[in-house]
């Protein structure tokens with residue numbers, strides 16, 4: 093008793109401990125993509141080791157794939173020679189080791205953190221890892237899910253375990269009813285702004301409270317997704333009826349197994365008397381739409397607030413000056429004074445069906461501003477795209493002037509053809525506004541799909 | 557541990573006075589397209605080090621250097637130690653960030669805190685991340701502002717020596733050992749292969765849905 097959800101998941105997967113204080117933790121599911129896996133596979137080949145449990149692994153290419161692709165698109169059609177090699181390498185390694193891959197042609201291809209849950213590979217109570225920091229997304233199902241480095245990818249392939257130290261426990265209680273224009277993206281941005289980008293360092297954050305209980309799995313995934321931007325590599329939400337209903341649709345488990353599983357999953361929650369090392373409560377009823385102004389995900393303000401020029405903390409004043417300079421903010425006082433060039437709706441944070449519905453609702457019957465050079469919607473997976481098309485969302489986007497693309501990471505990071513040119517300003521639903529993240533010298537403003545759609549219409553940030 | 561002289565790292569300390577230096581700054585996404593584990597030295601801090609945009613495989617000599625950036629100043633080009641502030645290495649899990657620092661020749665990073673995944677990645681590659689309090693970091697910045705500093709980091713005594721001043725740091729024996737001997741974690745873990753198998757068998761019985769394959 094007295095255990096947190098994180099403690100329970102940890103104990104459930106504990107194999108053994110070392111003098112260093114580290115433990116060997118069994119891994120149930122391992123996702124792979126093309127960027128962080130080649131060196132790990134090379135390591136296995138060199139050491140002549142086979143994957144411990146092949147069917148624990150699921151792979152898909154997402155970071156490098158172009159989002160303009162015809163049905164017949166093959167890896168060979170990737171223009172960038174180096175990207176092509178990386179995607180090919182994933183193909184080759186999956187074939188070699190017999191790992192299930194949703195390749196570039198598959199209907200199920202997509203951003204790894206979008207396809208895992210929707211194809212039923214993410215289940216409550218699992219340990220899930222991937223060589224990608226946004227693996228925290230899967231914590232929305234009550235999983236112990238975290239991003240790992242390439243050496244650890246190799247280690248998990250070879251041993252089905254991770255050698256790690258236990259994190260501390262932190263709980264964030266989101267209480268209250270938000271105003272109707274507020275999405276989970278605003279809520280998580282508000283948290284990051286409140287506790288800072290290192291606020292969760294060394295901790296697993298459990299998200300709880302009446303707000304969390306009332307939101308969908310998609311919204312929960314957005315929150316857990318960005319726990320890494322708050323410094324926490326693990327974000328968690330206890331599974332409940334909302335989770336089970338989602339899983340009844342997504343999972344491929346035979347009914348009996350699913351019933352047994354749900355019985356166990358229902359026990360996955362923090363005991364009432366469990367202690368947290370850190371705990372905060374946030375009243376979501378007061379939150380306004382949140383938008384980042386600078387180059388760190390904590391540099392966030394209300395959409396109508398004045399852009400800060402000085403920091404409250406002495407030592408990061410320089411960060412503020414650097415950020416203002418990089419973002420091209422001189423005399424502009426408010427976000428509404430800035431002119432936007434591009435709009436990106438996508439990424440593992442906000443490319444699920446709900447996000448597209450949110451944006452489409454704003455765009456219905458409207459046109460994007462002539463000042464916007466380009467606006468793109470990139471569904472997170474082939475399945476999301478199919479669903480959106482069956483609801484006619486694609487026509488709303490296209491009629492408004494958006495480009496309707498194939499799934500991938502796209503403009504979330506400057507690794508594929510979708511990127512910003514120097515000094516371009518982008519309204520983006522992604523998760524990182526770091527310098528150069530969307531392309532060399534590009535300027536990123538993070539926001540919700542609703543606010544991105546509004547920005548597309550007006551060419552600048554505007555309230556509802 | 558090996559001989560005494562191997563457990564001291566001595567060299568010039570470079571410094572970057574910023575918080576939250578994320579892994580996208582340490583190495584931008586373009587260079588993550590490489591499938592190699594080495595050869596990232598020219599791309600370290602690419603956006604700050606160069607005035608033009610780079611591409612994987614384009615050599616450093618054809619690029620426009622930003623002469624103001626510290627690692628482009630001759631004395632700092634061979635730095636082995638890097639000083640920064642809060643939350644160094646936050647952001648993406650890319651181990652390429654550690655590879656780039658390592659390939660450049662950095663062996664020690666001193667900061668007031670680190671991104672969790674980056675911190676783990678360091679130890680897998682023999683890079684030593686040292687966590688010090690903000691006030692000590694302030695003092696180190698003060699001392700380095702005056703001139704390029706020769707710094708000595710002693711792993712055995714867990715001390716940093718600089719201009720006659722001494723700063724101590726904490727490090728688990730096992731982690732220090734790992735920096736010096738560069739163990740392979742896979743070898744260590746596979747010593748427990750039987751235990752892992754037993755655990756797995758038990759789990760298959762207890763939680764069969766995890767292992768279900770349609």
Ligand code: SF4
Nearest residue numbers: 226439440501504505
């Ligand atoms: S969408 Fe962006 S954050 Fe998510 S996995 Fe892809 S690159 Fe990473």
